[in-house]
Amino acid sequence: MDRATGEFEQFEIREPTCQTIPFVYNSPHSGRCYPTAFLADSRLDSVAIRRSADHYVDELFAPAPELGAPLLAANFPRAYLDVNREPYELDPKMFDGPLPSFANISSLRVAGGLGTIPRIVAENMEIYRRRLSVEEGLARIERIYKPYHTALRRLIARTHARFGTSILIDCHSMPGNIRLSGSDIRPDFIIGDRYGTSASADLSRAAICILSELGFTAVRNKPYAGGFITEHYGRPTRGLHALQIEINRALYVDEVTLEKRRDFEAVAGNLFTFMRQLAEVADELAGTTALAAE
Template sequence: MTGTGSVGEPPAFEILAPREQTVPFVFNSPHSGAYYPPEFLAATALDRTAIRRSEDLLVDRLFTPVVELGAPLLRAVYPRAYLDVNREPYELDPKMFVGRLPSFANIRSLRVAGGLGTIPRVVGDAANIYKSPIPVDEAIARIDRIYRPYHDALRRLLAETHLRFGCAVLIDCHSMPSNLQGAPLRARPDFILGDRFGASCAPEFIDRAHKVLRELGYTVCRNKPYAGGFITEHYGKPAHGLHALQIEINRALYMDETRLEPHAGFARLLEHMSLLSEALVAIPGEVRPEPLSVAAE
């Protein structure tokens, strides 16, 4: 299934759906999109390789086996350098645009300050994306055309899952550069699991993921430096049976980060992600909700 795009444009998303959903899980790959519109490439100051540095290359493929386990996989079509669906809808930097932003735009978030708003100013290594400011109308059009359909689809998947099973578990799938800015060599883990410091999902999910990955021989950290982005925070409401866990994978495990190609480790990691997914969906689907007084906001 695909999101409807405008004439001549790809859809906002794709859904790989099982013949029948048999588990209360939805997997999501919001940063694996790789369609770069020609007009965007013409407007960028970066070459084709540099603009892809923030792409979660191949993460959607690493989790494709979840469809055989009975869970849908939602994946982006457009790259995060073009529009980042793991942000609020209007986290926008006024310095990037020609024209006045809507009054409701969030122009003061830490992500905007870092150049990583809904329409990013930089790729991960702080390289500026654009040659010059772009029209505000272009930013709003991208949000309407890509962001809103993507989140409509994600909400629909979670609502249908919750209705069918009594709860819904969102696994938000990402990758990270092996060279984490500001981190010493010994502090670069293979995986970082994010549950907003316990606020976005019941502990069973992060505990099981941590245990499985450690048993497979990986180094694992929780919540630092990635506790979960907008998607994890926004959709994870354990008190209401809605759980969200973010998984960050060190890219060096499966790809050549310079050539942006998979290496020999990809097949091994694909197998291990299948084992991890099997372990997660084996957790009883209905996890007792937390008291409403401690629910994630």
């Protein structure tokens, strides 16, 4: 960030020297650069405003380029703009004028306060002191959302052209109190493939198997099956696979202070192993054409 102006690059692409595996890693919710004007407009303090962030997820998956895959990482915070939504999922109650007719104002995510421009963080904590102008909201989408997705599409297309298949790993974290419905199980990881529609079932099963062998409790699709990014970019019949991975934040972050726990490096080390082994499995599956079509 430029300390004089508060300006910063909205996202970055961390490239390998040479891409050697058909993976693209994406961390859309771990940005930590908060625009000064946004903080001034918020009723939340510097800790509360971060409650919905995927804390340090970009750092957990930082070895992706070392393993031969690009990593796209947001620098802007999720509370400011959420690229894991449709481009115009907007809450009309947040704005001082009418929204364009093409805006999706009635999605469940908008109703919950978690649209493209969120109204809340975490447990119904209202972000703003005032209504935003429509022009301001649309400008965020033009300036950040669209370039971000353009970059992601290019990485996926380049990977697919080079390898004949592309595997997007969309990286997120989840609150530590998440339980499986009807049980006391608190999963360490959830692998989401939109119930088999965004990625090869073999790939999903392999991801869960690797995590389980590393000693974690890993489940598939419940309660998180994948968001807009997983749904939008996963086309397994065309060799375009998208998996969402949710990490239990309590494994590596103090959820009160939002600081790293002593276990952070151990979790990061396990994720390096996971990434390496998943690449090996994907190579084996590609040899059996399991990644080419379902």
